[in-house]
Structure formats: structure tokens, C-alpha cells
Amino acid sequence: MSEVIAQIERVTREFKRGGSVVRAVDGIDLAVQRGEFVAIMGKSGSGKSTLLHLMSGLQRPTRGRVVLLGHDLGSLSDDALTLLRRQHVGFVFQFFNLLPTLSALENVALPLLLSSVRASEAAGRARQVLETVGLQERADHKPDELSGGQMQRVAIARALVNRPALLFADEPTGNLDSVSSEEILTLLKTTQVEQGQTIIMVTHDAKAAAYGDRVITLRDGRVHEDLATRSVAV
Amino acid sequence: MRPPLPVKHGLLGLLARRPRYGYELKAEFDLLSGGFWDLNVGQIYSTLERLLKDGLVTLDEGDGAGEGRKIYRLTPSGQAELDLWLAQPPLKPRPLRDEVYVRLGLLVDRDVSAAFDLIETQRRVYHLQMAELTRQKLALARGQRVADLRRELLLDAALLHVEADLKWLDTCDEKLRRVRI
Numbered sequence: 575m576s577e578v579i580a581q582i583e584r585v586t587r588e589f590k591r592g593g594s595v596v597r598a599v600d601g602i603d604l605a606v607q608r609g610e611f612v613a614i615m616g617k618s619g620s621g622k623s624t625l626l627h628l629m630s631g632l633q634r635p636t637r638g639r640v641v642l643l644g645h646d647l648g649s650l651s652d653d654a655l656t657l658l659r660r661q662h663v664g665f666v667f668q669f670f671n672l673l674p675t676l677s678a679l680e681n682v683a684l685p686l687l688l689s690s691v692r693a694s695e696a697a698g699r700a701r702q703v704l705e706t707v708g709l710q711e712r713a714d715h716k717p718d719e720l721s722g723g724q725m726q727r728v729a730i731a732r733a734l735v736n737r738p739a740l741l742f743a744d745e746p747t748g749n750l751d752s753v754s755s756e757e758i759l760t761l762l763k764t765t766q767v768e769q770g771q772t773i774i775m776v777t778h779d780a781k782a783a784a785y786g787d788r789v790i791t792l793r794d795g796r797v798h799e800d801l802a803t804r805s806v807a808v
Numbered sequence: 809m810r811p812p813l814p815v816k817h818g819l820l821g822l823l824a825r826r827p828r829y830g831y832e833l834k835a836e837f838d839l840l841s842g843g844f845w846d847l848n849v850g851q852i853y854s855t856l857e858r859l860l861k862d863g864l865v866t867l868d869e870g871d872g873a874g875e876g877r878k879i880y881r882l883t884p885s886g887q888a889e890l891d892l893w894l895a896q897p898p899l900k901p902r903p904l905r906d907e908v909y910v911r912l913g914l915l916v917d918r919d920v921s922a923a924f925d926l927i928e929t930q931r932r933v934y935h936l937q938m939a940e941l942t943r944q945k946l947a948l949a950r951g952q953r954v955a956d957l958r959r960e961l962l963l964d965a966a967l968l969h970v971e972a973d974l975k976w977l978d979t980c981d982e983k984l985r986r987v988r989i
Binding site: 617628673760763780783784785786791799801804 | 852910931934935936938939940941942945967968971974975978
């Protein structure tokens, strides 16, 4: 049964740049179902990263409504919004954003420690998730002892350790070579297929977008195309 | 004319590994080419005829009856021909022969809005094709068998070609928009 997990309605986001107002996102309507893998494509400046920030509650819209897991984000305080994100949303970024002084295991355990999970339990769960991304043997390595692909796998493990309802990925392969990119995308796809993980991924790479069930192309802050790619024979 | 498919040398290469029945060669050839060429059994047998005539293969009667039970074997001159072909200089780049280039080229000064429509519909086709090729890639058992690796490499080639076509459409779109202003 389909269930809408994230929804935005007539959402607009404007920025002041110099003396003028730039409309990065221009009245977008979008609904994402639980278990979907949605790829958002577009050139730089098309509004795709802003859209991701709005849908995930990292930014608030200038106009319009964002509903995440049944919560109207406009009605939440900043603290309540932070809590909602911490508990139910995972993020993966282009530049990994790992803490350089912590080991892979400690980086993965961090979100649990922030949610007041006991240290021993946090370490156990972090180890488990590291194993699912194939990095159990790198648990004690610091980020600078890992390759780009391995760092991104740690970042994915960190994003998944809280079992988030929604995983947002912003150009997760933007800083990786093509073979590491494939490994990362295959890993994301596997979490979707095997665990029903909902994924919303921004990318400028059509090869990466091809892992999604749905490819949304933005142009000038609007949805130019919304294409379902699931099990269509070509 | 499209460049001829390297059926002849593909068959020689398969026979260099071991002698095979005619019916085996079709299945083996499909694996080798990743199933991207729609080759029929007739083409396989007509090529084998030619190889026999040129003395590059020989034919042993097998234990059963009928055409399919005959065993094809590589001759020394067949081996020499294969070695020569494998050591040939690099291939020329693929020629651009896709129908979409000609259609778009004609529409540019005839009906530019139809050109934009063509770009849009073609882009959808390419995205769907990339998704399908990606599904096929995900379905492969990684690093298990050489046949899967071969198939994966061919899927990579197919994906990268579609990606190039998609990028070309984006470039067309942008340049046509500039000219229109």
C-alpha cells in the first residue's frame, strides 16, 4: 500500500542576492511514497539542492507547505524540527562530512550518542551497520586512512544507523571515480530493495539517476519532467 | 553501410578455446556479445560455411546425426587468422549514424518547436533505457563468473553511449535556445 512520506505543496524559496531576489524554487508540488528511490536531476542553479534542503527541513520555504512524516514543518519550532530530523532523517553529502579525529566506528555511532543511546549499545549497532556497508575491517581507521568510496560508505552507515524513515543524498557520487560511484549507488539501491529504505537523491549525473525508480528533472526552479522508470521494458 | 559485425573472428575465438557443436556456438556467441546483437542461427551457419571453405575450420562428424551434431574445430591457419585479427591496430571511433541526428538537423530550420519536442521525447527514451540497463547490471552476480564480467563491461559501454547521447541533447537544447533569442 502506498503511503506519502514527504510532501511539498506550492513551495517557493527566494534568496536575496545583491539587490535582487532570486527564486531558487518556484512553486513546486511533489509527493514521495514510502520505499521510493527518487532521483532529482538538473543543472547547477536549477534549484535541486535547495529543493532537497526544503524537503528535509534544513531550510524553510518562503511560501508553501512541507509535510514530512505527517508533520507540517511550518508548525514546528526550530528545536522540534531539529529533533525530527535527528530521529527520522539521514543525510549523505558530496564531501562525506566525517569528523576527522574520530574513527569510522565512532563517526557511525555519533548520531546514536546524540540521541542518548548508551555507548556500548551505540558501538554495537554502529559495528553492525558498518558490516552491512562492507567496512567491518576498517572500523578503527580514521577518515584520512580511507579511500573516497570507503569514506562515503562510512557516511552512509552513519546516515542509516538511526534507521531513518528517509534518506537524503546530495550528489553522493559527485566526488568519486566511476567504479566507486557504482559501488555507492549499488549500496543505496540495496538498502532500498532489501530494507525498503526511502531515498531522495540529488544528482547531476544521469548514470546515477538511473538507479532511481523515478527521475525528476528541474529547470529554473520548476519540475520540468517527472519520469517513472520502474520496470518499463525498453 | 554499417561496419560488418565481427562474427567471423568471434567464432574463431570461441573455437580456439575448444572444438564445439554448431548449436553451442550460437549460445556462446550471444554470451560473448552480451546479447546486444540480434544474431540468428542462419548467420552463424553461413559464417561457418565460409570458414570451412577458407580452410580456417574443419568439421568432424559427431556421435549423433544431423547438422547440429557436427563438431567444428579450429585449423592452424584459423588460429593464425585469429591472432592476426586480435593484434590489429586500434579501431576507428564509432561513426555517428543515429537517425535522431538527421531528424533534429532537419527540424532545426523547419520547425524549431518540433525540434524541442523531439529533444524532450528522446531524452525520456534515453533515461528509461539507462534505468533498464542499470537494472540489468544490478541483476548480475558480481565478480563470480567471467561471463558476468563480460556482460557487465558491455552494459557499461551501452550506458556510457546513452549518457553521451543524453548530454548531446542537453547541448542541442541549450544552443537552440540561444539562437532563438
